[in-house]
Every structure is written in C-alpha cells, then in structure tokens.
Amino acid sequence: MAGCCEHDGEELSALRERQSGVLKIVLGINAVMFVVIVGAGLYASSSALLTDSLDNLGDVFTYALSLWAVHLSARAKAKVAFFKGGLILLAALAVLAQIGYKLVHPAVPLFEIMGLFSLLALVANGTCLTLLWRHRGDDVNMRSVWECSRNDVAANLAVFLAAAGVWLTDSAWPDLLVAFLLALLFLRSAARVLTSARTTYRSEAG
Template sequence: MSGCCHNDRTIDKLRERQRGTLLIVLGINAVMFLVIAGAALYGNSTALLADSFDNLGDALTYGLSLYVVYRETSAKAKVAIFKGILILVGALVVAAQAIYKLIVPSMPIFEVMGIFSLIALAANSACLFLLWRHRFEDVNMSSVWECSRNDIATNLSVFLAAGAVWFTGSGWPDIAVAIALVWFLVRSSVRVISSALVELRAT
C-alpha cells in the first residue's frame, strides 16, 4: 500500500514539473509569435512568417499539453494527434504564402530576417533546454519536444535565408527556405500523428 502511495506521489511530482515547464514555454512562444509575425509582415519575409506560425502552433500545442498533463494516456495520444494536425495546418498556410510569392515576387528585408531569426533562436533554445529532461516521459511531452526541436531548425534556416537574400540580392532564397520548411513541418506532423496512433492502439 505504501509503495502504491509512493508511486502516486512520484507521478504527481512528475506532472507538476511538466506543468511548470509547459507554462514557461507557452508564455515564451506566445510572445515570440507576436514579435516574429510583426517582423515578418514588416520585413516581407515568407520564411520568417513560417517561423512565426511555428511559434503559434507551439503555443497552442503547449496549451493543449497542459490540459492533458493529469489525464490518461489515451487522452494524451488524442491531443498529440491534434498537435500533428496543427503542425500540418501551419505547413499549408506557409505553402500558400510561398505560392503567392511565386506569383507576385517581392524582395524581403534581409536585416529584419537575420535579426529576428536570431532572437527567435535564442528564445527557442531556452525552450528546448527546459524541455530536454521531459522528452521521453510520455507521448504528450515527446510531441512537445518534437515541436521545440523543429523550432531550432526553422530559426537556423531563416537566418541562412537572410544571408542568401543579402548575397544574391534576390527574394528566391526566402521562398526556397519557406518551401523546405513546409516539407520539414509535414514530416514532423506525420511523425507526431504516427507515434500518437501507435500509443492510442496500445491503450
């Protein structure tokens, strides 16, 4: 009986740690969405816009993850599937913006792209550091970790795109990186949904 109580206390402590971490990263991503979206619109950058939607998707993801911290595995798996769908929707939005840029070409401001991609990188690196210890705890936190790891790749890609725009004097690198990020987001969506379906079948 005492062993059972000890296990319950251990699980409660784990969930409290998860909840505390999720609250912090939720706040970071909500703020970064507003900052990066504003910068993307001002700088006319599709790649930076993709970055901002990634932050919005993460903020929604962390909010959903908070909702299921104290729920059973099946509920966590179902929310993970929804997270995967959110990632996919973000990818489709960026793809639409990239297609528009192909039809109506425009030149992004590479200085804005570079500066704000580095700001986003710093914020997302902090999130990744906070989530590191939770990455194998359950399907809920694994999917959160997946989203955070995507952010780092996204930020680095946008920074490289900014350099390429400056070097070539063309807006094509911005579009190329945005398209690459669409593929990256779709792949991540498939991985999150597949893992969640496996977990759901097991329960």
C-alpha cells in the same frame, strides 16, 4: 504494497507538476515570440520569417493543449497528440499557400530584419528546448512538445541562412526556398507525431 503505490502516486504527481511548470514557461515564450516575429516578418516581407511566426502560433496552441493533457490518461494524451499533429499539418499547408502567393506577388525581403529576428527567436527557442530536454521521453504528450521545440530551433537557423542568401543574391528565392523546406519539415513532424499518437492509442486500447 500500499506504501509502494502511494510512493508511486507521489512521484507521478511531482512529475506532472514539473511538466506543467515547464509548459507554462515555454507557452509564454512562444506567445511573445509570435507577436514579435509576425510583426518583423510583415515588415521585412519575408516568407521564411512569417513561417517562423506561424510555427510559434502553432506552438502556443500545442503547448496549451499539452498543459491541459498533463493530467490525462495515456489514451487521452494520444487523442490530444492526434490533434496537435493535425495543427502541424495545417501549418505546413498554410506555408505552402503563402509561398504560392509570394510567387505571384514577388518582393525582395529585408535581410537585415530577417537575420536579427531569426537570432532573437533562436535564443528564445533554444531556451525552450533546454527546458524541455529532460521531459522529451516522459510520454507521448511531452514527446510531441519536444518535436515542436526542436523544429523551432531548426527553423530559426534556416531563416538566418535565408537572410544570408537574400543578402548574397539580392533576390527572394533563398527566402522562398527556406520557407518551402520548413513546410517539408512541418510535414515530417506531423507524420511523426501522428504515428506516435496512433501507436500509443492502439497499445492503450488493446
């Protein structure tokens, strides 16, 4: 029995080490992409790109928290997931505020910059999603990380479509529409993370 427990402890330790290694990589990727995409979004005057950069910034905090939570108990991980859900919700509200500003101060974004940098971000976030795939069902901590990464890929594809829409219509409406849809995606993701965290917290408390 003691040998079995020792073996289980070694497996858990190895799993946590693998999770930590993956989280460090995706944290670095998102930190770099935030700087790159926010610069491109400001230069292109694109709400969709700026939304994408805000998503990367939120992910930096999310992955940092997830890295810290790897060695915590399931109940503590649920508390961290509550906080991460709140960050996603805050990002959605920030996007909606940005859209409101662009409606008052309209400007047609540069579709070439939007398309190029959305594809660059897609490659980066696709890499993160691939790295996180095997850990998506490990626990509530890694599930919330997976949720964020999946949102990133969807956001990149949406920004690329927005760039095509701006090119076809020569207007800012496709950019604003995609930014609004991404805000809705963030709201849905926040609800999923918060619900999962609540379920885990209650089961551990009981």
